[in-house]
Amino acid sequence: MSACALELIGISKRFGLVKANQDISLCVPVGTIHGIIGENGAGKSTLMSIIYGFYQADSGEIRIQGQPVTVHDSKQAIALGIGMVHQHFMLVDEFTALENIMLGAEGGALLHEGEQRVRTRLSELSRLYGLEVPLDIPVNQLAVGVQQRIEILKTLYREARILILDEPTGVLTPQEADDLFKILRTLKADGVTILLITHKLREIMAITDQVSVMRQGQMVAHRATTVTSMPELAELMVGRKVRQSVDRYAQPTGRVLMEVRNLTVRDKQGIARVNQVSLKIAAGEIVGIAGVSGNGQTELLQALAGILPFSEGEISFAGQSITPKQPVNAAQMRKLGIAHVPEDRHRMGLVLPFAAYQSSILGYQRVEKYNHGLTLNDPAIRTEYTGRAEQFDIRPRDPFLGSNNFSGGNQQKIVLAREIGADPQLLLVGQPTRGVDIGAIEFIHQHLMDMRNEGKGVLLVSVELDEIMTLSDRILVMCGGVITGEVSREQANEQILGLLMANALDTNDQQGHSA
Template structure:
């Protein structure tokens, strides 16, 4: 029997009268992947923050390699061989990859930073685990996938035997997910333990040995993954039967809501990332944008919301020219936006839930009384949305930073859908959500379309694109290189298009069109 590397016994964490974790027991062995499954706000991240030294338990015992421990800081946990890759990366954006790995654990020789020796050691680790990271690149310029590989590299550099991965695939492409699974397998082959927090049941089935299901801070069941199906896991997690299919009536197309002709966008460094793009989104349809991260989707979204300037022959929203318009003007024109980065773009974390749900409504006359914001009314509206969208919180007056990642996502979705937009732009809208919440969000997006609204869906989740979209366009290298019928194209064929390769099946040509690419000006 393999050594028990982690044993958490009767762990309770209380905040006032609220129990985030209550009498939790779990253990993980060397060479094992333990999946931690639960709804948003179920207490998974709190439990792992105790194991990684970020928080101390109210009561209970934590044992590492058979010895009782008491962590007062993350440094204590690191020295005990525990490393955690957080859902929201703990990286300094202005630092290089090398500087981030070394930060807090610098290799010093005779009082001087031995940077070359450190880089050699880190690069050797990267090569061993096939972690493709540019150590000399600043984090702000890295893709999300590279940032995650950097976080894993940082953990391994600190000699972690127990690796905690919190929602590690939430924003990764299928290719990056495959690479991550190979890394996890390699870690366990070396006798390390991996705790894998995820809402993606297919990934838990593919990689985990045991699964601990947590609901409302308590362990509901611990079970062997190879003897359990995905439906059972979903039902255990949510506490009810979850429908994983979506009834989608045929689209009833109206007028064109968003029209783009020859749209080009440069990033903040002046490099063109979107080139001569044409796109229409009509009322009553969902257009899905598929593509590997880093192919211009972020810049396209920034241009469509007024956060980056764009040049275009035509850029209209509901018939209005939107060139050189501000983000507020896009909102006033009936656009709502669920951003890909919920913490930086979507929320003001120190503000309360009520204030974040109000958003741009602070300019609306109905939210004022006697010239001052009418906070009783604002809080009452917030409570209604919190209940409707099942946002797990103790109060509408707590800061948004206090919510779990999934509940922060629900907060944004509640705000944007409550605006009753004409055009909804949704970027990875179910990132970090559990299956019950995904079911609700998918139905909410479909309801928008069924009510005659236009929806532009940008997602790295191919299953999400294939399930929701009426029409799929594929972005590669800043251009739309093809379009497909989601009812007929396979996941594999869509993946080929995303990589810039043609679909070879002859019968596929009737539902896949590939654009002639114009010469790219540099």
């Protein structure tokens, strides 16, 4: 085994009564890809933040290339050759890719002179590692996968030789994830040492050399990837055997809950993001919508939830006809019995500075049981939140803790507990397990299946084909804003769905197909 590029010896970190990291030791050999896995809240991100200088350990030692170092802040980490790509990108949306990469490393008072040097160096790095990006386009106009390349280029421009990636594929399509892995293999071949923080065990098995497992703030196992397996790693992560299936009891009743006919949603420029889509959702049924992100799924969910207006078509639900001339807003949709779990929990599902119990009623704050006349009934809200936190295993249980202080998986549970707890007849759910660990995925999947088994309807949007195939009774595929086909649960496989996602399969279930 090569010498340690990064070594941790007895690292501990406490936040109040919470022991985030306890006596953690780790050796990451030079020029390897080392996976760090664990449930949400296991302490992975805290540990990486200590390495990168965001936090200082209460005790323990960090060594780089065998030399003890003290990392007071991220600037010092960068000087030591450590780079970090965060789960939520640290980019200025209005800046171009070039401006984001230069930010903080302008190279002198005369920006145009520094800019030319940066362009030259980025050209070299792009050729070397396959990291081509359009340098002069604002990043908010670029795909998520391209934004991630910009983040990696930022670290390499600052001469990082140890690269930390925190949940790097959480917001990527499968194709973008494949491109990322090609880049990581190229970096590894050039001697760059990579720490990959992820909950996706398939990715661990596909890309890493070694993997370390964290549970409840402790490092509980180290394995060479070639001698372990996904079931073993899953059990090490959660401390018990993880079920690979969900309980599917009843059959769909056939009673239609919602029917959508020829729905068209246009953006501000008049472009049809959803184009003449028709579908039905029955009681006791999960209808999955597969597709590469950005093909109209988000707009479809938001239109059905009453958030986005639609320009053509009709939605029938609970005996009501909803049309462009007779629109219904999100609050009215909730009263009719529709709940919505948005794809982006940070922007649409939570108010991050709010306490957890406050986020737990967003959208339902005018419900009578939550009110004392002109003021909210805080004790009643906290009592209900405490029960839901227990039911949905939200950790920690503290109702006063800010929503932004929960791990991604527990933030998702807060949103799901709120929407499922409202007892809707139909749940619209987008990317329910994005950024969520395997234990929480098992838990969330069973709650969605429980709704189905109780005779409710679920419309599920996910870029995870395994998730779609596991949960759905029927699968619709969207590409370019239209439904390109329908496949039953029994017929579905990755090849068929992949062809439909690319609109490359000749099928009778084409645009406007009535599902």
